[in-house]
Amino acid sequence: MRTAALRRGASPTRVPEAPRTNPGTCSPRSSEQLHEPVETMITHPLALGVADAHLAAVDTAVPDFVEALYLVGSAAMGDFRPSLSDVDFVAVTQARPGNGELVALAEAHARLALERPTPALDGIYLTWDDLRDGPVGIPDGPCVQRGRFFASGCHDRHPLTWSVLGTSAVTVRGPLCAGTGLWRGAAHLERWALAGVDECRGRWLGTDTADEATLLAADGVERAVLGMCRLHYILATRVVPSKSDAGLYGLITFPPEWHRVIDEALRIRREPAAACLYETPGERRRDALAFVRAVADDARASGTDGGGPPPG
Incomplete structure (x- = not known):
């Protein structure tokens, strides 16, 4: 998926990938594999x-x-x-x-x-x-x-x-669950992610300010910012990253103007005892809302057809 407003024609030099397991089967067998x-x-x-x-x-x-x-x-x-x-x-x-x-x-x-x-x-x-x-x-x-x-x-x-x-x-x-018996649907994942972008836009930017107020709290900022990075990553790669990898993807994908709020979300998740990167919760909330809006607009401007509600 191309990015529009945020990428400005740049290409990331590295895309973090989630850890992978060895291929296996997805049907029951008698022996158990405990903590492989x-x-x-x-x-x-x-x-x-x-x-x-x-x-x-x-x-x-x-x-x-x-x-x-x-x-x-x-x-x-x-x-x-x-x-x-x-x-x-x-x-x-x-x-x-x-x-x-x-x-x-x-x-x-x-x-x-x-x-x-x-x-x-x-x-x-x-x-x-x-x-x-x-x-x-x-x-x-x-x-x-x-x-x-x-x-x-x-x-x-x-x-x-x-x-x-x-x-x-x-x-x-049980058996490893990465074999050919497991359902796979990359197109469904992409449509689900784009519908998720619309849901997040409505949740954080809608007329009801209850969820906007949640962004005054640190965990709300972490969920909103890294969640939008994660959905954007899925739309770009059809791969599901961890939230931390999604934040790293955001740092190499989006312009520097968004780096402080992404770094703040990563700090909340990975080093909560470290000093906040913002003077006030209100300033942080402002940047988080602006980032949600920018990523949601970018996802829609990239030419991907959501095709209605998420499948499943």
Whole structure:
């Protein structure tokens, strides 16, 4: 994807890439691969501890139900920050849970949330068929948001999750999930990202100022600025980066006038104890809003057709 207003004809000399896993298969097998060594070199031990606790709780509540567990998100990309990150997961089962299993899962997650409130679990339960079919057209199903279990929802059933499964997932249990059996849809990912740009524009720049006020807080600036860098990266490369890599991409892609707000977002994520780069939260908020607007305008001006709402 070409960039319009922001790039001014420049080409980045380097595009950071998310860590990749070795290719494997995406079908169940009897043996388990627990904390596969190549993958876990980049995985924060706190995230792995939460994953182990998750498996122990679910195995006790519904024995032999979860056949595979993958970490995705920051824990899979070497960018896990205990003060900011959730532990994002995809759990894979042979069949969809019945009512009794849903009740048992809800109770297990409620206990986990009490025993280990932070970092919170955030993820979805899928079947092997769901992994192969992809996010387009599969039904809603069990999910966990910020530690809270829902029997049915569309949370994280989108192309980004499948893309990360194919490139960066950390296998906690089950086979590697980067093989040909896993659904892949780069065009769907691009449309999803462009729809995400429009959603962020509406959230941060809309008539309701509630979310604009959130940008007075440091974590709001980190989410908005690095989130827009990440969506722009996906549109440019059809690859999902970590948030930190997205910020580095922003520094080599966008003009110097945006570097301070990007550096500030990276500081919040990576070195929160370091000194703020702004005199006041209001000044920082102003730059963050201007950056969101500029990136959103650039994405739309680049000639990519969003094609309506995000698939899946």
